[in-house]
Amino acid sequence: MLDKIKAVEVEAGSEISAATDLKSLDDLRVKYLGRKGRVAELFGQLASLPPQDKPKFGSELNSLKTRIDELLKAKQGELSVSAALPKDFVDLTLPGFKPPIGTRHPIIKTIEDICDIFLGMGFKIVEGPEIETEFYNFEALNIPLDHPSRDAFDTFYIKDKYLLRSHTSPVQARFMEKEKPPFKIIVPGKVYRPDAVDASHSFMFHQVEGLVVGEDVTFADLKGALSVFVKEYFGEKTKVRFRPHYFPFTEPSAEVDVSCIICGGSGCSVCGKKGWLEILGCGMVHPNVFKAVKYNPEKVTGFAFGMGVDRIAMLKYGINDIRLFYENDMRFLEQFK
Numbered sequence: 562m563l564d565k566i567k568a569v570e571v572e573a574g575s576e577i578s579a580a581t582d583l584k585s586l587d588d589l590r591v592k593y594l595g596r597k598g599r600v601a602e603l604f605g606q607l608a609s610l611p612p613q614d615k616p617k618f619g620s621e622l623n624s625l626k627t628r629i630d631e632l633l634k635a636k637q638g639e640l641s642v643s644a645a646l647p648k649d650f651v652d653l654t655l656p657g658f659k660p661p662i663g664t665r666h667p668i669i670k671t672i673e674d675i676c677d678i679f680l681g682m683g684f685k686i687v688e689g690p691e692i693e694t695e696f697y698n699f700e701a702l703n704i705p706l707d708h709p710s711r712d713a714f715d716t717f718y719i720k721d722k723y724l725l726r727s728h729t730s731p732v733q734a735r736f737m738e739k740e741k742p743p744f745k746i747i748v749p750g751k752v753y754r755p756d757a758v759d760a761s762h763s764f765m766f767h768q769v770e771g772l773v774v775g776e777d778v779t780f781a782d783l784k785g786a787l788s789v790f791v792k793e794y795f796g797e798k799t800k801v802r803f804r805p806h807y808f809p810f811t812e813p814s815a816e817v818d819v820s821c822i823i824c825g826g827s828g829c830s831v832c833g834k835k836g837w838l839e840i841l842g843c844g845m846v847h848p849n850v851f852k853a854v855k856y857n858p859e860k861v862t863g864f865a866f867g868m869g870v871d872r873i874a875m876l877k878y879g880i881n882d883i884r885l886f887y888e889n890d891m892r893f894l895e896q897f898k
C-alpha cells in the first residue's frame with residue numbers, strides 16, 4: 562500500500578510540473594483528486610486492509626491528498642501569472658544592456674578645443690560653404706586670375722567658376738560683405754586640395770580661420786591673441802615665434818612656429834632637428850581685401866590667421882599619419898574622449 566501511495570505521488574508530481582496551461586492542470590486535478598480519481602481509488606482500497614493498519618494508511622492518504630493539492634495550487638499560481646501577461650511582455654526588472662558610448666572624432670575634438678579658446682577671447686563662430694566660387698576663394702582675397710600665388714592654393718575645380726574651397730579664407734570675404742566692423746570671428750571647416758595622399762597629406766583636411774576687424778587693430782593684437790592661444794592649447798611653457806612670410810591677402814604676413822612639443826626645442830625627428838614647428842599663417846588684412854568687400858581701408862584695420870587642424874591634432878596627440886583620421890578604425894578613434 563505504501564508503495565502505491567509513493568508511486569501516485571511521483572506520477573502526480575511530474576505530470577503537474579509538466580502542465581503548460583490551466584485547462585490541463587484542471588484535468589490533472591480531476592485525475593488525482595476527483596471523486597473517481599487516483600487518491601479516491603486508494604481510499605477505496607483501505608476497506609480491504611486489516612483494521613489495525615487502517616489509521617496509518619488513512620493518514621498517509623490524507624497527507625498525499627494535501628501534497629498533491631499544494632502542487633496543483635503552486636502550479637496554478639505560476640500558470641495564471643504567465644497567462645495574464647501579453648505576448649510581447651517585457652520584463653522591466655531584468656538588468657538592461659548598456660549601449661556603447663561613442664567618442665568624439667579627434668578632429669572634431671581638436672576643432673572644439675581650439676574654438677573654445679577663441680570663444681573665451683570673445684570671438685564668435687561663423688561657417689561658410691565648401692563649394693565656393695573663384696571670386697571668394699581667390700579674387701576677393703587679392704589673388705588675381707593669372708597670379709602665380711594661385712599655385713600655392715592648388716584647387717579642385719568643379720565646373721564654370723565653381724570649385725571646392727582650398728582654404729577657409731573665402732569666409733572672411735563672405736562675412737565682411739554682410740557685416741559691419743568691429744567683430745572677431747573664427748571659422749572652422751573642411752578644405753580641399755588635390756594633393757597625393759601620404760602620411761602628411763590628404764585631399765581633404767580642416768582649418769580654423771580667424772578674422773578680427775576694427776578701428777585700431779594692430780599687429781600687436783595679432784601677436785597677443787595668437788600667443789594666448791598657443792599657451793592655452795599647447796601649454797604655458799611653449800614658446801612662440803613669428804617668422805616673416807607672404808600671403809596675397811595679408812600684409813605684412815607671418816608664419817607662427819611653436820617650440821617643438823615633442824622635444825621641447827632641443828631637436829627631434831618630428832621637428833626635423835630644428836626645435837620649432839610651424840602651425841599657422843597670419844597677417845594684417847590687405848587693403849585690397851577690404852576694398853573687395855567695400856570697407857574703407859583708411860578707416861579699418863584687421864588681422865587674420867589660418868591654422869591646419871589635422872596637423873595640430875597630429876602634434877598634440879603624437880599621431881604620425883594623417884590617414885588614421887579618415888580610416889575609421891575603431892581602435893584608433895576610441896582613444897579620444
Ligand code: PHE
Nearest residue numbers: 728730808842843865866867
Ligand atoms: N589661407 C591660408 C592658407 O590656407 C592661411 C592664412 C589665413 C594666412 C589667413 C593668412 C591669413 O594657407
